Amino acid sequence: MKSSIRPEPSRKRQGASSASGRARARVTLETLARRLDLAPATVSRALNGQGARYRIAPGTVRRVLELARKLGYRPNPLARALRTHTSHSIGLVVPDIGNPFFAEIASSVADAARKNGYVLLLGDSQDSTDLERDTLGTMAERNVDGLVVCPVGLESKHICTLARSGRPLVLADRGVAPNQLPCVTADHAQGGRLAAQLLARLGHRRVGIIQGLPGTLPNEERRQAFESAWKQLVGQPVAVAGHAFSYESGVEAAEDLLRRFPDLTAWFVLCNVSARGAVEVLRRHGRNIPRDVSLIVFDDQPFSELLEPSWTVIQQPVRDIGRRAAERLFDLLRNRAKPTPTWERLSVRLVLRESVAPPGQSRIIEPTSLGTVRGSKAHASRGTV
Amino acid sequence: MKSSIRPEPSRKRQGASSASGRARARVTLETLARRLDLAPATVSRALNGQGARYRIAPGTVRRVLELARKLGYRPNPLARALRTHTSHSIGLVVPDIGNPFFAEIASSVADAARKNGYVLLLGDSQDSTDLERDTLGTMAERNVDGLVVCPVGLESKHICTLARSGRPLVLADRGVAPNQLPCVTADHAQGGRLAAQLLARLGHRRVGIIQGLPGTLPNEERRQAFESAWKQLVGQPVAVAGHAFSYESGVEAAEDLLRRFPDLTAWFVLCNVSARGAVEVLRRHGRNIPRDVSLIVFDDQPFSELLEPSWTVIQQPVRDIGRRAAERLFDLLRNRAKPTPTWERLSVRLVLRESVAPPGQSRIIEPTSLGTVRGSKAHASRGTV
DNA sequence: AGGCTCTGCTCAAACGTTTGAGCATACGAA
DNA sequence: TTCGTATGCTCAAACGTTTGAGCAGAGCCT
Structure with missing residues (x-):
């Protein structure tokens, strides 16, 4: 038998227990060690499954685990973090x-x-x-x-x-x-290409991009992929406006495009928040989507399919x-x-909905097949308050 | 002059520096104390503005602060948390x-x-x-x-x-x-009352609620306030369906209401996510909003005003x-x-948009004034990718 | 000269872990 | 009997702070 004389580690403060009367003292390694007449080190190793490695008797390990469970011991993550x-x-x-x-x-x-x-x-x-x-x-x-x-x-x-x-x-x-x-x-680039292919197949020639924050990877890849595909497919330049992934930028960019390039038949909007701004502007100017301007938006959101017209989008696998x-x-x-x-x-998916059509038309005639998903019920998800 | 013999606190481990070659050692209170030939306690107090209280010489405090700044000392939050x-x-x-x-x-x-x-x-x-x-x-x-x-x-x-x-x-x-x-x-109850008042003024008599999670405070207050106001204003019972703040619950509740109470002329939906489900169902059943069913939704979201028809909502001051x-x-x-x-x-606000009208009509005639805000541009906000 | 007070610090414990090193005891072998 | 080895633990330092208590020296008073 080993000596059970263990120095009291100075005065244990009782926490607020004297005041509240029932705030039970935190249970620490010390607590367990004292009750079992063991060293904290032993208790620690027993709890951490180091029993075998450090030759703690199986019975001891069991006793430790039992008491720990009984007292609801939870190691202090901060102490552990500090040490380890x-x-x-x-x-x-x-x-x-x-x-x-x-x-x-x-x-x-x-x-x-x-x-x-x-x-x-x-x-x-x-x-x-x-x-x-x-x-x-x-x-x-x-x-x-x-x-x-x-x-x-x-x-x-x-x-x-x-x-x-x-x-x-x-x-x-x-x-x-x-x-x-x-x-x-x-795959931002893939999204850009899909958008370009769709608009090209529908017969658009003069199109614009409402971009997000220039210099960021998603923005550059989406834009460049679109532009390079467009050059190859249609051989026309692409107008660009916008400066941030924001509503305001969407508004300003849309106004900008309408002013500088009033003959564009389609817009590729690189951000769903900007797209809200763009749609607002189009409405205010009495432009019909998709008859006057076809719209394709990067990033799907639950409301995209509820809108009138519903948005054709590049859907990212967000989750x-x-x-x-x-x-x-x-x-x-x-x-x-x-x-x-x-x-x-x-991979992204093109989800085809109502906001795109051939130039001047109000709806798609030809069911296209560009690796495309027909306006699907993409968003169920859980709710709000 | 005090003795400058300080025991090396055992061997200082060098971290990964031997491996990477340039991971500079963490700078701690010890580091500062050694360099200034002070006790860590003194350094600590100097840094924490306890200088006056513990009679640290102003000059010392200054030296401590300077060195701390120079070495870019950041106290270790974990150690501090453990102690304090x-x-x-x-x-x-x-x-x-x-x-x-x-x-x-x-x-x-x-x-x-x-x-x-x-x-x-x-x-x-x-x-x-x-x-x-x-x-x-x-x-x-x-x-x-x-x-x-x-x-x-x-x-x-x-x-x-x-x-x-x-x-x-x-x-x-x-x-x-x-x-x-x-x-x-x-103020959920206020929202419920506002909704009831609006529908009552528009002449509705048979209305229903699509609720969220029963038993939760927002749900109960919204529902009860609506019901009690409705009882007082119209004296008719209110149909209730729904079981969660979710899209699926919205769908099921809407189907439920259509089946059990096909003659309701307005729905009060207590959650914007459920509302998406409800709108889907109405569309699928070819019911026009607001002619067949007026819709008022609790909680505004940026897309609410973009929808066709745009949603009349109870707007919460979320931020x-x-x-x-x-x-x-x-x-x-x-x-x-x-x-x-x-x-x-x-306080909440009623934001009046297109999804409500007198029963059987397609739009509001009388500009109402129930502490109401006319379909306002509520959401600008920043953007997405 | 002796005591008192003030100044400017230092000491050491404490927070709750982890972990390398080492110490008794027991048991088997020589 | 004595050594060697395995067993089952313990010791104490360390992580980086904070903090109550206390100590040495200087200056002043009597």
């Missing part, structure tokens, strides 16, 4: 959580985090590189084990630095330097993007994968 | 972050957190009380300093327990036991709800306020 430098938390940084696209990303990442026993720190960069940098710094400082970042996308240095510091980091949606970091996005990014992050965290800078491009 | 039991983090738990309503709440709470120097832990309860309980437990365990909770709302025990444990907690949107806890919601909840939380955290169970009900 791993916090069981991941960070997610998005440009705007209020945006349904990123909200959906957040939803799938949150889901993955929970299923893996991690907590999720959320940061909103508000499309500002400075805020993004700050937020990433804060999160690194808090020892997040890894990060999913939907970067603003205009600058990449701070992100590369962070990743090089050894912290697993996966980019989603917008990549910066996607050749250096793991990255999951929609999959978030899910894959999270999966890859957790693969990295479990050392199941090396941080290869593989760039996964997930 | 306060983490400079808050938690936000919502039923569904993918839902634009809660995404907007998250946006405003995230904003407040950042401005106050806090990080935000996000939890998604997926409208499950069990998940909510787990998530809250996890967050408490991580020592979040406070919580904003948009509860599922069917059970309140775990939330009350958590709050009673002394952790500041503010409810938002849906209250559970709102008489015991600080709470910020829209304000989130902002106020966060403000109240931070007031609690700063001890600027006692945790009074005050329930703030923020």
